[in-house]
Structure formats: C-alpha cells, structure tokens
Amino acid sequence: MSKTFPRREFLKSTAAMGAGALAMPAFVSRAWAASDQLNIWAYNGFVTEEFRNRFEKESGIRLNIRLVSDQGEQFNLLAAENGNFSTDIVCCAGHRFYQFVDASFLEPVDTSRLSNWSQIETEYAEADWVSRGGQRWGVPLLIASMGLLYNTETFTDTDSWAPMFAEENKGRIAYQIQDFFPIAMDYLGFDGSAARYRGNTDVAQRAVDATRDFLIGKKPLVRRFYDSGTEVQQMMVNWDIALAQSWSGAASKLILDGFPASYTIPKEGGWAFAYGFNIVRGAKNLDNAYRFLDALLASPENGAAMVRETGYISALKGTEALLSDEERKVLFLSPEHRGRLTWVNVETAPFIFDLIDKAAEEIRAA
Amino acid sequence: MTRLLVHARDFRAYRALLELHARAGWFRLSIVAALPVAWIIVANLAPLVQMAMISLYDRYPLAPGTEPQFTLRHYTAFFGRPLYLTAFLRTFVFGTAVTALTLVVVFPIAFYISKVAAPARRTRLLLLVIAPFWVSEVIRSFAWILMLANRGAVNSFASWIGLPGTPYELLYNNVSLTIGVIYLTSLYMLLPLYAALEKIDRSVLEAASDLGAPGWRRFTRIVLPLSREGVVTGCTLVFLLTVGLFAMPQLLGGPNTTMFATTIGQVFAKAGDSWPLGSAFSLILLAAALAYVGLFMLLFQPRRRKTS
Numbered sequence A: 001m002s003k004t005f006p007r008r009e010f011l012k013s014t015a016a017m018g019a020g021a022l023a024m025p026a027f028v029s030r031a032w033a034a035s036d037q038l039n040i041w042a043y044n045g046f047v048t049e050e051f052r053n054r055f056e057k058e059s060g061i062r063l064n065i066r067l068v069s070d071q072g073e074q075f076n077l078l079a080a081e082n083g084n085f086s087t088d089i090v091c092c093a094g095h096r097f098y099q100f101v102d103a104s105f106l107e108p109v110d111t112s113r114l115s116n117w118s119q120i121e122t123e124y125a126e127a128d129w130v131s132r133g134g135q136r137w138g139v140p141l142l143i144a145s146m147g148l149l150y151n152t153e154t155f156t157d158t159d160s161w162a163p164m165f166a167e168e169n170k171g172r173i174a175y176q177i178q179d180f181f182p183i184a185m186d187y188l189g190f191d192g193s194a195a196r197y198r199g200n201t202d203v204a205q206r207a208v209d210a211t212r213d214f215l216i217g218k219k220p221l222v223r224r225f226y227d228s229g230t231e232v233q234q235m236m237v238n239w240d241i242a243l244a245q246s247w248s249g250a251a252s253k254l255i256l257d258g259f260p261a262s263y264t265i266p267k268e269g270g271w272a273f274a275y276g277f278n279i280v281r282g283a284k285n286l287d288n289a290y291r292f293l294d295a296l297l298a299s300p301e302n303g304a305a306m307v308r309e310t311g312y313i314s315a316l317k318g319t320e321a322l323l324s325d326e327e328r329k330v331l332f333l334s335p336e337h338r339g340r341l342t343w344v345n346v347e348t349a350p351f352i353f354d355l356i357d358k359a360a361e362e363i364r365a366a
Numbered sequence B: 001m002t003r004l005l006v007h008a009r010d011f012r013a014y015r016a017l018l019e020l021h022a023r024a025g026w027f028r029l030s031i032v033a034a035l036p037v038a039w040i041i042v043a044n045l046a047p048l049v050q051m052a053m054i055s056l057y058d059r060y061p062l063a064p065g066t067e068p069q070f071t072l073r074h075y076t077a078f079f080g081r082p083l084y085l086t087a088f089l090r091t092f093v094f095g096t097a098v099t100a101l102t103l104v105v106v107f108p109i110a111f112y113i114s115k116v117a118a119p120a121r122r123t124r125l126l127l128l129v130i131a132p133f134w135v136s137e138v139i140r141s142f143a144w145i146l147m148l149a150n151r152g153a154v155n156s157f158a159s160w161i162g163l164p165g166t167p168y169e170l171l172y173n174n175v176s177l178t179i180g181v182i183y184l185t186s187l188y189m190l191l192p193l194y195a196a197l198e199k200i201d202r203s204v205l206e207a208a209s210d211l212g213a214p215g216w217r218r219f220t221r222i223v224l225p226l227s228r229e230g231v232v233t234g235c236t237l238v239f240l241l242t243v244g245l246f247a248m249p250q251l252l253g254g255p256n257t258t259m260f261a262t263t264i265g266q267v268f269a270k271a272g273d274s275w276p277l278g279s280a281f282s283l284i285l286l287a288a289a290l291a292y293v294g295l296f297m298l299l300f301q302p303r304r305r306k307t308s
Helices: A007-032 A049-059 A071-081 A097-102 A177-187 A201-217 A229-237 A248-256 A286-297 A300-310 A325-331 A349-365 B002-008 B012-023 B025-056 B073-080 B082-116 B119-134 B137-148 B153-160 B174-198 B202-210 B215-226 B228-243 B247-252 B260-269 B275-300
Strands: A037-042 A062-067 A089-093 A139-151 A173-175 A222-225 A243-247 A261-264 A270-279 A341-343
Touching: A037 A286, A049 A062, A049 A286, A049 A300, A071 A089, A071 A097, A071 B260, A089 A097, A089 A286, A097 A270, A097 A349, A139 A177, A139 A229, A139 A248, A139 A286, A139 A300, A173 A177, A177 A201, A177 A243, A177 A270, A177 A349, A201 A349, A222 A229, A229 A243, A229 A248, A243 A248, A248 A261, A248 A325, A270 A286, A286 A300, A300 A325, A349 B082, A349 B260, B012 B025, B025 B073, B025 B275, B073 B082, B073 B275, B082 B119, B082 B174, B082 B228, B082 B260, B082 B275, B119 B174, B137 B153, B137 B174, B137 B247, B174 B228, B174 B247, B202 B215, B215 B228, B228 B275, B247 B260, B260 B275
Parallel strands: A037 A062, A037 A089, A173 A222, A173 A243, A270 A341
Antiparallel strands: A089 A270, A139 A243, A139 A261, A139 A270
C-alpha cells in the first residue's frame, strides 16, 4: 500500500518549517539566556563528570559544555559571534588571555561575588596573568609547565634540551612549534620571554628570525609537529617518537598510566602558565556563572578531581594532600626544577607571540 | 487556502499569471530552478564573496568601534614570502602525483567491476568498494595510524617475518600521506571511471580481440580513448579534493609534507586578526587550482563532435 503526501499537507509542512527556521535565532538566543542554564567552553577534563552531576543536582542549573581544543578556536568563535556570544564562560591560558581582554571578549571578575576566592593559592590569585589594567579577568584553576618528555627505555636521564637538536635522534623528536619556540630561543641564548626586547621590535625580530632559521635547519630531525596533548601521548605509546617538548598534563597522564617515560625541566629552562575560567562580556547567564565558579572553588576535592583528569597541578589550596604518593611524585616538580621555570611575561607576550606565530607558520610551510 | 485560490481567479493579474505559467516553458523552468539557484547563491557564492571582501580588509575580526581599511597586502604577502610558495608548490606537485597514482590504482578495479565481473555481482562489488566511505575521514586516518605506527600492524608483521631494519618509518611522511589520500579519494575516481567503462560496448573489445589485437593494444586503442571522459572527470575531482585536504595531512603528514590548505588552516586557527591573510591565501589556492584543472581539461577533455 502506498502512502501519498497531499500537496496541501506538503504546503502546510513547508510553511511551518519555514516559519520555524525564521524563528530559530530567537529560540536559540533564548536558550543561551535561559535562567537555568550555563554555557561553558572548556578543555576536556576541566569540568569533571562528578562535579558536573553534583552541581547540576544541587543548583538546578544545567551545564552546556562545548569541548574546545585551543585558544585560537575560542578566540575565532568569539570573534565570529561579534558580541552576541553563545557562551558564558571560556577557558583561557594565562599567557594568551590578554588577547581576549584586548579584543573586549571578557568581563572583569568581581571577586566579591566569589565567597571562595580565598581558596585559591595566594601566589596564583595575585598573579599578573589574571590581572590587566588593574582588574582581574579570570579564575585560575590549573598550573601547567612545558618541559622535556622522554622514553626512559630509549634515553638515560637527560638534563638538557640538546637531544632535541641532535642528529642521532633524527625521526624520534616531536614538538608544538609555538610553545617550543621560546624554549629554542632560550637555548640559543636569546630571550624567549622578550623581556630584554621590550620596545625594540627590530632586535626581537632578529632573534625570532634566527631561531626560525635554526628550527627550519633542524626540521629534518623532527618526526612531527603536533597540536594537542593526546597526539604526543599517542606518538609515545606507538613508539613513533622518544623525545618531545610536552605540557606537564600530557606527560603526567602518560607516566601515571604506566608508560616508561620521564618528564623534566632541563637546565636551560622551561615555561609555566596557568589555565583559568573567564566570564565573557555581556554573559547572558552571569549569576549562574558566578555560582558555578564559586562552587568549583569551594572544595579541594574539585581541584584533586581536575588534577586526576588533566594531569596539571591545581591552583586550589589543600589539593596536594588529597593526592596519592605516586600522583604527587609524578605531578609535582622538585624545588630545583621549579626554579628553572619562567612564567610567561604577560606584558611582553602580545608583542613576542605575534612574531612567534608568524615564524611558526613559516617553519610549518618550509 | 483553496477558497483563497478560487477567489484569486477573480483577479485579472492572477489569471494572466496562470496563463503565462501554462504557456511559457521558461517560466516553469525558472520556478523549478529557483530553489537550487538560490541554494547555490547562498551556500556556494555568498561565502566566497564574503571571503573575497575579508581578504581586502587590513585586519579582521575588527575591534569594536573600528572600520576596515582596504589593502592588497595580504595578496602580496604570498609572493613576498618564499616559504609560503614552497608549501603552495608542494601542494600542486603532491596533488598531481596522487591523482596519477589514484588513477593507476583505481583503473583496474573499475575495469574489473564494469567489464570482467558478472553483471549480477557488480552492485555488490561496488558496495564493497564504497563501504569504507561510510566512515568519516578522521576515523579512517586513525585506522591508518594504527596500521603504520612504529608498533603498528605493518611494522609488527614485518618484524614477525624477520625483515631487517624494522621498524620502518611509515608514518608522518609522504608514504603515509599518499596512502591515506589515495584511500580517501579513490571513490571519486572509481565512480566516473566505472560509468565511462560501463558504456563501452563489449562487442568492440571482442572484435578487436578476434582481429588479433593483444591486450595492451585493446587497452590503448579502445578502452583508454573511450573512457577518457571518465578519466578526466575522476582526475579533476581527485585533484581538487587533494589540494583542499586539511584533516588528513594534519593527522598522517609530517613536518615536510605541509600542504597549503594546512598553512591556511593555521592562519585561521591563530588567535588574532589574521583572517584577511587566510582569505587571500584561500582565494589564491582556489584560483590556481581551477586554472590548473581548466588547463588539464582543455588538453585532455574529449571534444564533442558536431552532428549535422
């Protein structure tokens, strides 16, 4: 038996669909601004499943989480939305948040609305990478470092970046160009933080060009330029590489999973930065955003859960005590290695990263 | 609604419209074509026009309260930096090589399905070849990573049978990328080839065989000329797909296989106001690819004979 679709029904359905499509922006916009909702863009593991369920149950606020992969993705999405943002909270890295502030994407954080603000380690709560123009622009959550990850079955202990440029390691090396670039600058005797070049673009450009040419010359040694932490883990597990510049989170997770690897901050130095949650300008669910952030800061248990999910160190007080000995051993650096870390200079970051981003494109294209 | 249409007949203009509809073929055609044409304009041309406009801005996204300034500097940047030109030329060389390889790999398969296999089995064979394309490009790329990694299936097998020098570096280089791209684009070569080969009259091949033409001569004098249209269409599709690939070169390529589309992707992915540069590069790639394909078609597309 065949079922026919009368023309009148067709016209009615088409008209209804057309009207629905025309009205869609209004529905979507209302959904963004619903009083029992909160829209978050976050990296994987930054809002743990356990916290999400508990928060939604206790507050009645539904969390709409969109997983993001990097700062550029969030920046471009916000730029495309042109002020009518579909999210309330984004997740900026400390050394990149200035771009979001300068582009007027963020709302200053009113710490008086966060009763648990004092739960953040003072060192991080007062850091210059959450402040700009006398205002705080984010809630610091996780602390990351950039160091050297190596396979301990292939390498004996190494305390230098030199193996990353050695001919005998050809085809066993990987790095993320933008993040490795300041490390290579330091290795070559330039200043990766650009503090020395403040206001002197020509000198900084020459340092960047020299480093770019050095890295292009060493390109045949590199197995792969990667973009995300999971890629470096996957290459290590497949034994495609044995050495990599890595973020501490990806390295810690790999080691805790039992892979024969070690993570160190070489003597030439490494870099540290923080991730935090930031409220977007004109957030449609501002009150919910503050409730969410305050709940997140309320307990070191939340910090410990985030540490276990991401492999980064928490900015919350009391988290360390909740971790196992093994986790502490892998996650925390010795005082000597901590002393080798340089925090990204927020004032010079806009200037130097503009040059580095361009050089990175050229290295990739070469 | 019906009552409305009945009342509408009272109006002379409406009656004239109905008359026109009944008599004028072009009017009916324009009604039928309205939706697809509107779709092409909105979905295909509008983003291109928008991109062309952005490529002329000095910066974009614009900071609040600022107006764009127009400039051609993003186009001149392409010619000013030889490193970009390297990736651009690499893309065209790689695209050409992969297209040729895909043709060589897929032609025998298409020939087998269309001319050798029993007609009853053809649909099943086609389905078998098409089946992997039901899975996304990214997942298929990961499957190749598992196959080609240092501890992947291929290296494990090579090591197990005692081949020397294992593991071989099969991943993150031209080897893995070429394999992956041929796998990805083979369907777009297969279908036009199959359609062209299927049309070749079997009796022509049999006659050539009866007259003593060996296999290679039957191929060069009959099969290849008669399937030229399919070859040109398949090559065009595969080449255009290859030069625009982004995800697969990211996943399977290495430091020395960066394609121009990846460079463009990196420009857009950067937090900042560099969309005009990415747009200009995209339009340069589009124009160059279309010109390249146009030249190819001019040289190889069979001319249709005039029938008078």
